[in-house]
Amino acid sequence: MGDPIELATGLEKRELLSKLAGNVNPFDMRMMKRGIGTKSQPNEIPSAFEERLVGCICEEEQAHINWMWLVEGMPRRCECGFWFKLVKTAPL
Numbered sequence: 001m002g003d004p005i006e007l008a009t010g011l012e013k014r015e016l017l018s019k020l021a022g023n024v025n026p027f028d029m030r031m032m033k034r035g036i037g038t039k040s041q042p043n044e045i046p047s048a049f050e051e052r053l054v055g056c057i058c059e060e061e062q063a064h065i066n067w068m069w070l071v072e073g074m075p076r077r078c079e080c081g082f083w084f085k086l087v088k089t090a091p092l
Helices: 010-020
Strands: 043-049 051-056 065-072 083-088
Touching: 043 051, 051 083, 065 083
Parallel strands: 043 083
Antiparallel strands: 051 065
16 A cells, blocks of 8 residues: 555645644644734634634633634624634645
8 A cells, every 4th residue: 555645636635745744733723712802903813715614612611602704804703802803824
């Protein structure tokens, strides 16, 4: 059986090469800690697309996630008061 990188094509190959280069999270799917989150300094969410679905756990003990769509160029405020902004990143 050959090496998986030699057999992979397309997006899968780019993902494997990215992980081999040291990027353990090539799709930016990790959980992020909120920062200040004010309107003037919103939490920056990376995305290679113009929209991204984001979940906010407003309180530590909260049992559900507040989901919202972020659109490029339009910062958005969560129900808890924190602001989020989409930041364009290069695609994989």
